[in-house]
Amino acid sequence: MALTVAVATWLPQPHATIQDGLISAQAAELIARDLRRELERDPTQSIAELAKGYELDQAPIQTVYIVTPDGLDVLGRSLPDAVAELASSPGDPQQAARNISRRLHVQDDGLAGYRVIVFQGFFPLFPALAKPGGRVLLASFAVITSAAMAMLLARFIARPVRRLRIAGRKVAAGDLSVRVVPSVGGRSDDIAKLAHDFDLMTERIDALLQSRHRMLRDVSHELRSPLARLQALLSIQRQSADTAETRRIDRMEVELERLDRLIGEILDYSRMEAADGVGRHATDLVDLLQTIIDDAALEAEVADKGIALRAPSSCVVAVESNLVQRAVENVVRNALKHTAKGTAVDVSLKLDAKNVRIIIDDRGPGVPDALLARIFEPFYRVEGAQATRSSGGGIGLAIAERSMRLHGGSASASNREGGGLRVELQLPR
Ligand SMILES: Nc1ncnc2c1ncn2[C@@H]1O[C@H](COP(=O)(O)OP(=O)(O)O)[C@@H](O)[C@H]1O
Ligand SMILES: [Mg+2]
Structure with a gap:
């Protein structure tokens, strides 16, 4: 952002004499002068050949055409309407250019009927920049662009981060089925890696919890049968027990019942942990x-x-x-x-x-x-x-x-x- 503003204020450097279209007018003049010099040196040279030596296409700033006395481009390019009109207009070409479009600049002095026509590009910032308010305009443009970029960036980063946060909260609340990778789409950046790690972590926790539940259930289950056998053995023992021994057997049975109840509850709990709904x-x-x-x-x-x-x-x-x-x-x-x-x-x-x-x-x-x-x-x-x-x-x-x-x-x-x-x-x- 700061960089854009700095560039924006430095770029135009408008000079008091710079006027709208000066660059194009200068280009026409420079190329015409050069052509004239070449022709003076060797009048047999072909203007078409010389034309190839210039960089004529300077889009989006401007395009330079060198047209024959018949009004055709020496390089055979098709002419925009305004240029074609100027190329074939009789009389003072400067006057004609002014009448046709402010974007046209022409030179024909000493070119044996050839004309150098510069058609200024329509890039709106260039003429605007040359005006005194240009710097302010570009600076505001830069500020608006930066703000838009910042907003885009924020959305691009903030949205997946928000999704991760929501997913994190769900996991904390016990929902281990959430996955965030599908919601970050086809990204391959750090956010995508974070999402991937998040899902890996959730899967791992899920697997750990499930193995804990399984172990709880299996252990309780395995304890059930020996417990039942102990209870059966105790009741056989009771048949031949004296009074003191009967009292000890009573105590044992109370403890065994406690154990049995506890194991039953653990089994119930692990069943409930595995369930994800109820019949109503x-x-x-x-x-x-x-x-x-x-x-x-x-x-x-x-x-x-x-x-x-x-x-x-x-x-x-x-x-x-x-x-x-x-x-x-x-x-x-x-x-x-x-x-x-x-x-x-x-x-x-x-x-x-x-x-x-x-x-x-x-x-x-x-x-x-x-x-x-x-x-x-x-x-x-x-x-x-x-x-x-x-x-x-x-x-x-x-x-x-x-x-x-x-x-x-x-x-x-x-x-x-x-x-x-x-x-x-x-x-x-
Ligand atoms: N009404 C209560 N007043 C005080 N503490 C309680 C009460 N209910 C439960 N607790 C505490 O919560 C713990 C867990 O309760 P619970 O799951 O029913 O197990 P348990 O009753 O087998 O100890 C208890 O051990 C006890 O410390
Ligand atoms: Mg209790």
């Missing part, structure tokens, strides 16, 4: 919540805790009811576990135009703010949180979150004023 059927979410709460109320009472539902009389939404039930159960179980003795867990259902929100509030210790998002990761447990014997091994909230995401919804957690955790499950209506 009309489900009354209020009924579903009521059933869960009725089941939980008994356990809650034993632990000196309460649970209550606040919801409209019904709310029918197309969902995979099993998955929604699992999600709500996991969150409600957590809330009942963590809420303080003598307090209640509040479950409420709220509707707006687009979403259904199921909110589960407790009066427990809550979760440090920085960890609120992490509790939805599989196997994540808050350090120092109370020992969780009856829990699902840190995978309950991951299942809840995945269930919501499969429905196009989301799960989030926040700390309540006055203590306690609020978990919000959101589903599109």
Whole structure:
């Protein structure tokens, strides 16, 4: 940009005597003088041969024609109308040139009826440059061109960069199917390389995640059969056990059941991770919540805790009811576990135009703010949180979150004023 402006202001250097068309008039005069000198030196020379020695075509500035007394170009070129008219006009050629066009300049002195005609090009900047305002004009032209170039450049670079940014955000949000190479088209520059590397990276992350899911699924699967055999062996052992041994076997069975439940949950989770949608059927979410709460109320009472539902009389939404039930159960179980003795867990259902929100509030210790998002990761447990014997091994909230995401919804957690955790499950209506 700066360069263009510098060149623009330097280029014209208009001189006070320079007039529109001076270059062309001078060219006519110079060539005519030279021809005259050559003819004086040797009058037998052919003007056509001499003409070949000049550079006559100087487009776009001007074109020089040397025409015969019959009005034809000595080199046999076809003449533009204005030149042809001047070539064949009788009388004073200077006067005729002025009458026909300002772009014509002619010399015929001492050329034996031949005429040197310069037809000034139509390149609009040249005459304009010679005028006093020319420098300003060219400078503005340069500024406008640079601005246009800058805009083009910005679009050419900014657009693919924006696409990369959007793709990056999608990947961060868990969509590993995005690819940017197709959107940068046939480029072969650094942007294209960046897009290529981006896609490579996304593919790699995708492959890593998939192998992680596969491993999780395979390991859990492999653990199932020995676990089943252990349970069978224990029940055989129980038949011949004395009282002390029966108590140990009871303990073992409790642990085995925990293990079995955990493995089941991991398998469910890995299945949900692999799925990309859900089968939906009309489900009354209020009924579903009521059933869960009725089941939980008994356990809650034993632990000196309460649970209550606040919801409209019904709310029918197309969902995979099993998955929604699992999600709500996991969150409600957590809330009942963590809420303080003598307090209640509040479950409420709220509707707006687009979403259904199921909110589960407790009066427990809550979760440090920085960890609120992490509790939805599989196997994540808050350090120092109370020992969780009856829990699902840190995978309950991951299942809840995945269930919501499969429905196009989301799960989030926040700390309540006055203590306690609020978990919000959101589903599109
Ligand atoms: N209502 C709650 N109050 C406090 N902490 C909670 C609550 N719900 C979940 N958490 C924290 O989030 C972690 C993950 O929960 P979850 O995935 O259900 O696993 P689990 O219950 O098996 O530990 C828990 O270990 C606990 O630290
Ligand atoms: Mg849990």
